Amino acid sequence: MRERNSRKKQNMPEKVGAFSVKGIDLSIVFISIFLSIFCLVFVYSALAFEPGESKSFLKFFTLESSDRTLIKTIGYIIAGLFGMFVLAWVNFKEMKVKMPALYGVISNPVIYYVISCGMFLFIEIMKHVGTDAGGEGEKAAIVGAGFLLKANGAYRWIHIPKLGISFQPSEVSKFLLIVCFSIMIFNAGMCLKHKRGIILYLLLAAIPSFLILHCSSDLSSSIVVFGILFVMMLVAGPDVKNTGAILLVLIALALLAFGILVLMNRGKEEGDIHPYQAKRILAWLYPDEYPASADQTNQAMYAIGSGGLFGEGIGNSMQKIKKLPEAQNDMIFALICEELGLFGGLLVIALYFVLIFRMYMIAINTDNLFDRMVVVGVISHVALQVVINVGVVTRIFPNTGLPLPLISSGGSSILFMYLELGLVLNVGKSIERRQ
Numbered sequence: 001m002r003e004r005n006s007r008k009k010q011n012m013p014e015k016v017g018a019f020s021v022k023g024i025d026l027s028i029v030f031i032s033i034f035l036s037i038f039c040l041v042f043v044y045s046a047l048a049f050e051p052g053e054s055k056s057f058l059k060f061f062t063l064e065s066s067d068r069t070l071i072k073t074i075g076y077i078i079a080g081l082f083g084m085f086v087l088a089w090v091n092f093k094e095m096k097v098k099m100p101a102l103y104g105v106i107s108n109p110v111i112y113y114v115i116s117c118g119m120f121l122f123i124e125i126m127k128h129v130g131t132d133a134g135g136e137g138e139k140a141a142i143v144g145a146g147f148l149l150k151a152n153g154a155y156r157w158i159h160i161p162k163l164g165i166s167f168q169p170s171e172v173s174k175f176l177l178i179v180c181f182s183i184m185i186f187n188a189g190m191c192l193k194h195k196r197g198i199i200l201y202l203l204l205a206a207i208p209s210f211l212i213l214h215c216s217s218d219l220s221s222s223i224v225v226f227g228i229l230f231v232m233m234l235v236a237g238p239d240v241k242n243t244g245a246i247l248l249v250l251i252a253l254a255l256l257a258f259g260i261l262v263l264m265n266r267g268k269e270e271g272d273i274h275p276y277q278a279k280r281i282l283a284w285l286y287p288d289e290y291p292a293s294a295d296q297t298n299q300a301m302y303a304i305g306s307g308g309l310f311g312e313g314i315g316n317s318m319q320k321i322k323k324l325p326e327a328q329n330d331m332i333f334a335l336i337c338e339e340l341g342l343f344g345g346l347l348v349i350a351l352y353f354v355l356i357f358r359m360y361m362i363a364i365n366t367d368n369l370f371d372r373m374v375v376v377g378v379i380s381h382v383a384l385q386v387v388i389n390v391g392v393v394t395r396i397f398p399n400t401g402l403p404l405p406l407i408s409s410g411g412s413s414i415l416f417m418y419l420e421l422g423l424v425l426n427v428g429k430s431i432e433r434r435q
Contacts, residue, residue, distance in 0.1 A: 003161055007304060010081065014055050022216035023199045023428070023430075024088055024425050024428070024429055025424075025425060025428045026356050026357055026399040026420060027325075027354065027358050027364065027367045027427070028359065028425060028428075029084075029351075030422065031351050031354060031355045031358075032406055032418065032421055033081070033210055034351060035348075035352075035355075035405070035406040036406055036409055036414070037352060038214045038336065038400045038407050039073065039077070039332075039406060039407045039408070039409070040070065040073060040074065040077070040413070041314060041405070042332055042335050042336055042423075043069065043070065043328045043332070043409045044069075044070045044246050045238055045314060045317065045335065045339065046317075046320050046327035046332065046335055047069055047070075047328055048262065048315065049320065049321050049322075053098070053206045062332070065404075069328075069409065072411065073409060073411070073414070074180050075411075076411040076414045076415050077418075078359070079415055080096040080414050080415045080416075080417070080418030080419065081421045082420040083415065083422060084419060084422035084425065085422065087419060087423055087425070088413075088425035088426050088427055089426075089429075090194070090426065091397060092426070096349050101390070107183060108183075109132075109179075109183040109184050110182075110297050111180070112176040112177065112179055112180035112356045113176075113177075113180050113204075113208070114182055114328070115172075116172075116173040116176045116177050116180070116208050117207060117208050117211055119169035119172065119173065120169060120173075120208070120211035120212060120214075120215040120216060121159065121211065121215065121294065122158070123144075123148060123155050123169070123215045123216055124211075124214070125149045125157065126143075126144030126145060126148050126157060127143075127144060127148070128214075129144050129145045129147075130143065130144060130145040130146075131143070132193035134397065135429075141271065142159055142161075142254075143155075143428045144159075146159060146161040147160075150186075151408065152343055154160055154216060154217040155215070155216050155217065156168055156169075156170065156216045156217070156218050157169075159168070165244065165411075167412045168410070168412040168413070169346055169415050170212055170216065170218050170221035170225070171221075171410075171415075171417075172412065172416060172418045172419075173190065173212065173221075173225065173383050174207060174221075174225060174228065174381055174416065175416040175419055175420055177208060177225060177228070177229065177376065178228065178232075178275070178374060178377035178378060178381065178401070178423075180379070180422070181201075181204075181205070181229050181232055181373070181377070182232070182370050182373035182377060182420065183370065184201075184204070184234045184374065185201075185232060185233070185237075185367050185369065185370075185373050186370035187238075188201075189199030191237075192233060192236050192237025193237050193406065194242075195242050197237070197396065197416060198233065198237065198242055198246060199246075201229075202230075202233070202246065205225075205226055205229035205230065205233075205424045206226065208225060209219065209222045209223075209225050209226040209229075212225060213422035215397060215415045217276075218401075219400070220388065220400035220401050220402045221402070223388075223400075224381070224384050224388070224402065227384050228377055228380040228381050230247075230250075230381040230386065231376065231377075232373050232376050232377050232380065235372070235376045236369070236373060240407075247411040250300075258281065261275075261277065261278040261281055262278070262285065264278070264279060265278040265279070265282060266282065266286075268384050270290055270293055271325075275399075279293045280293060280399045280400075281398050283297070283399070284297070284395065284397070284398035284399065292387065294325070295325075295405055296331065296399060297318055297393075297399055298393050299324040299325070299331075299334075299393070300319075300324060300331050300334035300393045300394075300395075301334075301395060302319055302323075303319040303320075303324055303335060303337060303338040304334055304336040304337040304338065304345070304393070304394070305338065306318070306319070306338055307337045307338040307340070307341045307342065307344075307345075308341050308342070308357060309342050309343060310340070310341040310342075310343055311337070311338060311339045311340040311341030311343070311344055312338055312339055313339060314340070315339070315379045316339060316340075317333070317335055317338045317339050319320070319335070320338075328399075328408070329403060329408050329409050329410060330389065330392070330393075330401050330402065330403065330404075330408065331393060332404055332407055332408050332409070333348065333389060333390055333404055333407075336348060336407075348407070349386075349390070352383075352386045352405075355382065356379055356382060356383055358425050359375055359378060359379050359382075360379060362375050362424060362427055362431065363375040364375055365431050366430070366431055367428075368389065368430075370432070371427040372427075373389070374423050375423075375424050375426060375427055377420075378420045378421065378424050379415075380407050382417075383403075383404050385402050385403065385404070386404065387403060388400055389402050389403065389404045389408075390404075394421065405417050408417075
């Protein structure tokens with residue numbers, strides 16, 4: 001009898017405790033930390049030769065611009081890791097019982113949606129407040145009565161004057177909208193099985209995507225946000241006929257817009273091409289005709305080519321010295337390939353593949369629709385940005401300006417990507433694992 005009972009216990013699913021380290025997928029934690037180490041090494045490598053002001057702190061020590069950036073990045077990584085573990089350890093089921101008021105707030109999708117759209121409406125309003133000077137070319141300027149940071153002619157940052165910090169609302173919005181639409185899909189039931197439900201969902205997804213594009217001139221983030229929400233819908237309501245037809249219509253509209261931009265601007269001087277997205281498309285199609293606009297991608301290709309199989313060595317990149325713009329941000333993958341070679345580039349891609357695979361295993365093993373949608377949203381976010389960023393650097397896609405997750409410099413991107421991974425770990429922790 002004892003042997004039978006012990007066998008039954010072995011076959012019974014064991015639910016992982018809410019605060020048990022055993023329940024956390026450590027592979028996701030270690031990969032994210034390893035990617036952040038890449039971030040610190042190559043951000044510092046990219047900025048080491050950048051000219052910048054030295055600042056004294058407390059009259060004891062002086063920091064160069066690259067040192068300050070490195071310290072800020074370390075701070076964001078630490079904050080992100082802390083936020084990731086907090087979200088991983090929170091027991092939302094207990095919160096629903098013990099703190100119903102708080103749970104009612106965090107489970108309300110309208111709050112996430114309003115905040116996401118409200119940030120970009122705020123940007124649009126503040127554009128017309130005060131003087132709008134500077135921020136063109138490579139310069140950055142505080143505008144909008146001190147509440148906006150304008151750089152390269154775009155308003156992609158909200159500035160908090162008293163704290164002296166800026167953040168990208170598009171990165172905040174990705175996190176909020178993944179949670180928002182996961183709740184909406186969970187509450188929708190069978191609505192996504194029908195055309196009306198699909199159309200309503202796509203309309204709700206299109207509004208924040210349009211606001212990101214219109215208010216902050218950020219086409220790449222707009223595409224990523226809509227792509228994330230579309231994949232979530234596709235997984236939640238796999239109606240192949242209706243979804244396939246809508247997807248074909250969206251592809252046709254995108255190709256039409258693409259063709260119109262090319263036809264309206266082909267043959268013009270670079271300075272006369274509008275909007276700037278058309279300039280990037282033409283530089284991608286005809287790099288010899290638009291050398292100034294194609295320069296960043298050209299320099300990235302030179303960096304990858306000069307790296308060979310095993311690279312020039314960490315810190316030995318030549319392209320980063322006044323040749324490769326935004327080497328610490330959008331083009332950091334080219335810097336990795338130059339200093340670590342093809343081997344280093346493939347290693348980074350392999351790490352992302354393992355990260356996505358581990359999240360996929362969590363998604364297919366959870367029975368809760370909300371949990372599955374959260375994980376699918378995060379997988380879509382990571383996968384889309386990796387594919388687009390690497391595609392841009394290797395000239396498969398037009399230049400877009402998307403960061404490489406957890407590696408590119410940027411506090412908002414790093415912090416909120418860690419928070420998304422925290423939600424994934426929370427879902428993985430609640431799965432009933434079989435011995």
